[in-house]
Every structure is written in C-alpha cells, then in structure tokens.
Amino acid sequence: MTIGENIKRIRERNNLTQKQLAYLSHISEGMIKQYETNVRTPKQDKVNQIAAALDVNPEVLDVPKNVVGEDMHALFRVFRNKNGKFDTAGNPQFNLPDIALWFDEWKKYQDTIASADLLSDKTERDALIAQAEDRFNYWMDIYPRSASLNHSFDDLYEEHRRKIEKPSRK
Template identity: 35%
Template sequence: MFRFYHIVTFVSCQYLFCFIFFSLCGMINLVKNTAKTLGGRLMTVGENIRRIRKERGLTQKQLGELVGASEAYIRAYESGRRNPKPSSLEKIANALAVNPEVLENSDFDMIKAMHRLFQIARQYNGHLFACKDEEGNDTVGIRFETLTLMNAWCQRYEKFLEDVEKCNEIKDAKKRGEALIKAETDYDRWMDTYPEQSGNTGSVK
C-alpha cells in the first residue's frame, strides 16, 4: 500500500482544492506504488483475482458459480494461463464487489507512470508547485481544482491515519500488530471497492 506524506483539503470559490504532498525523489514512485505488490513487483490480473477472492473467503469453484464459469476457468485466470476478456473481468469484479480497474494489470515503468500523472493533471486541471513539508524537506505538491472526488479519498485517508494512531497506543504487541493489519486491510478494501458496487449478471466466456 502506498503512503502520501500529507493530504489537505479545503473549499474556496466553489472549487475543491486538494493538495497532495510527497517527497521530490519519490514523485515517480507515487503512482507505481498505488498498485498492489507481491514480492516487490506489481501483481498480475490473475494474482489480483486470487488475492481478493481469498479476502472474500471464496473458493475458485464458488467464484466460478457466481460468474457462470467453471472452476477450471477461474484457476486458469489466476495462474495466468488465460487472460479474461474485458466483459469477463467486469463480471468477476462484480462478483468480488470491486471496481474492475482494481483487477487490471497496471504494471508500468517509470516513464509510463509519469505519463499517467501527465494525463491526470491535464484532465483534472492539476498544478504542480514546490513547497516544504512539516520537517522542512523539499516536496512537490499537486493541486487539483476539478477532481472533487478526491475529497472522499482525503477523508478516508485521514480516518486511516487516526486508526493507525489508535492502534499504536495499544500496549500489547500482538494485539497492536493485529489492529494495524486490520486498519490497513480496511483501507485497502475501501480503495478496492471504490466506488461501492454490487450485483453480477451473465456468464463468463
């Protein structure tokens, strides 16, 4: 899971301004680190399906039944022997109650990561600016004037920070570790299911 240094939002002149601060040297890694990782690398479509299926407590057979596919198909998807079609991926995402983009293979190098940032900045009127963090270190900020949905993310992120702070107050090391894992899992699930969706129809082919 990725980490921002700090996020601040405020409303002014009918625009939501969202400031995202991150270290200058870590700018390129920001986008790449948002993807789930496995052993230091980004997860494939099949690995994402397996991860979330297990989080939901489903077997391959049960997931197959939900989307109208055989257990063998689900196993082939998860192992990487077959790649699901976009329509099939959407049905699997619906069955797992996540956004289809969560399952997609978002493996891209640093150059592609930069171009992804460029695209987001163009589409949502992003502005870069140099600034200092609370410790006086050089940072880079991105201000989005039109990406108002960031407000929900900022609020959820602040809640995650509060949860972590409460977890760190637990004296028992084992219970503290379990609480931290739960806080991170809950935050991951919020991102995986954003925006919340339900229902699944049709069969996978």
C-alpha cells in the same frame, strides 16, 4: 500486482473459494485457477463477470501493462484533464474533489495505525492493523460506490465484514 493476484487477493478477502467464485461468476473453476496463477489472462468480459461476483469495479482487477513511464503519464493525464496548476511553492494542485475523500480514508487508516502502535498486546495490534488495511483496501476496491456513500461507508464495511466472517464451529 498482476490481474490474477488481484483476483486472488479480493477473493480471499471475501472468504471465497475458487469454486465459489467460479459459481458466482459463471466461469469454470479451472479458468479461475488459471487466471489466479497467471497461466491465462481473462478477456474484458470475464474481468467484468469476476468483478461483479466479487462486488468490485473491474478497474480494480486490471493492471497497467508496465510500459516505461505509464504511471507517470497517467498522472500527467489527470493533471491536465483536471486543470492542474502549481501553487507558489511549486506543488501540484489538482481540481479533483474526490481526492479529498481518498485523503480522508487515508487519514483514518493512519490514525488507526497510530492507535495500534499504542497497544502493548502484539496480537491485538496486528489485528487492528490488518483490519485498518482491509478497510482502506475495501474502500478503494469499491470506489466510486464507496465515495457516494460517505458517512454510511462504515456501515457498508461492517456489513462486508459480517458477510466474510467464518461462522464459528461448535
């Protein structure tokens, strides 16, 4: 995903218009449109403003430069920096305590998907899957704040969902 796609994805997840994001980030609506359509790439100070307005970490919006092997080298750096070792079966073992939090959230996501597969109503199943994906993405988007919350992340996520729900029209 591009930085523009990430801005748009999170803006839409938060039920914000481009105009609202412009107001919250103190950046013109025209610039937000240009960022989202990849006509322009925001400089770091603008990325920080947009991230603050979207209530996510700036790193969530940024993307690798697509240099050949960059993802693998990022993994190598983590392995080396976190004193990675190999177990007797040759599997990498990372000295990275927070990875357990990611796996916990991943398991919750997988469990919800499995329970959705048991539903016979396609609309209910699709809604449950969409909510599971949203919850997992939200957890990653606000990391490390989400990791420091542990058990209260569910409360934070519910508050997030209430904020973005569109009020029903009568």
